Amino acid sequence: MMRMKDVVELAKERGLTVDEKGFYEKFKAHQELSRTASAGKFKGGLAGNSEIETKYHTATHLLNAALKLVVNKDVHQKGSNITEERMRFDFSCDHKLSDEEIKKAEDIVNTWINEGLDVICTQMNKEDAIKSGAECMFIEKYPDIVTVYSIGNVSKELCGGPHVKNTKELGHFKIIKEEASSSGVRRIKAILE
Template sequence: DGSREKLDKGEVTLKKLDVLGVDTGMGFERLVSIVQNKKSVYETDLFNKEKTREERIVADHIKTSLFIISDGVIPSNNGKGYILRRLIRRAVRFSKESLEKIIEKNKKIYSDIYKLDDKKEIQKEEGKFRQTLDRGLKEFEKRTDPFILATTYGFPIELTEELAKEKNIKIDRRDFDKKMAEHQKLSQTSSSGMFKGGLANHNEKTVKLHTAHHLLLAGLQVVIDKNVKQKGSNITEERLRMDFLCDHKLTDEEKKKVEDFVNDKIKAGLNVLRREMPLAEAEKIGAEMEFGVKYPEIVSVYFIEDKDGNQVSKELCGGPHVKNTSELGHFKIQKEEAVSTGVRRIKATLP
């Protein structure tokens, strides 16, 4: 134990290192530039002698994206995933050709020390965003409102701000944020008469669809990706509607698997239980929360579980719900469609 306390007491001594050095914190890239006697990291073997600002942005952002993805992050609309998405999209904006060559070069450079694998996430994001970019740039030139650019054309506000700065155009970010907050609130409630949780009313059919809604999210996380998150909901006595984060159109096979998952849980006759707990505890146990919603310190969490306590679903929710999934009947997906970039929508019923 070489603690500082023992060192001060003389109980341990320091040994001179065989090789003396100073930890400068300069980083790998800068170290390489010194070893190779280059003025810029872009002149080293770690890059491809990129000279223009645009070339360097693309090279830097793609390399960074590769490392982020290799650490388990995927492009999304929140948190780390959104930072990654912004990096890729900015690289797409400044690139004059496909990003594939840059991706492969980076993989080769670091192959001996770090296995970089983008799992095709960069190409998928590039493919989706190039269409958005082309449409958005045309609308930007028309001086379209940044809010419309974002909500109608999927054009990120950060990119709008960057373009505006280049052209000395002033963007009112406060106005944009205000409109976006109102838009998100509206999408979550759908109408002024909507109950909490997106319910149109609390009649028997609506309540059943509400519970099916929880099973649907659980099914999407099992079949599509564990990181699928709800973005909004609307539930009437005729059908449920869920908006969720997903980067692709669901195949017929995926929709069938989701339906089967929900119907299996209905047939299993699982208990639906409500428990109150501090928000911090709900976060700790991994209860699902709707993105962008501000919750109180004490929250209601609904669990769907079997008699042994094995949980299929746990979500922060104000209810109401059925007591047992066997009350629901048969679940059927009516429609699956795109809402915006990275957001899909499912409409389903209990016929």
């Protein structure tokens, strides 16, 4: 790893003019920002906060629960990406989902949406959350006090939120694509209509 002094010397060797004082100030500010960010606690929540992104976030929890019923209970979330246009959900799975599995997962999610399940937010210590059956990715990155979101009796996960208050707010859930993400990981893209 290069030190600040090395970077300045390298720039000068290449004939570049360097505002050393300005460089050092910016470099120190960047280091402090990085240090502050890495010291912050992982929240496991949503990056965006628009209404539709919040809906998609809740839908990822429902899809995760549905896939456990359709594929098997050992399915685990491997990642997600939510935009205002769609949600992407990566999960552990060793096979391409059949059309029947996709339809069944979609139908289960829509059943839960139509049931109008309440989304409940509870704070508790991390150990109690795990003992209660809450699912979690990256448990070691969470603080001692965590937020658990429960959706009816179908989903219970550690999460930073935000979420809708009731599944009826979501509208119709539709899977638009299922594909491989990497070895042993499948990817679903879905929309809310």
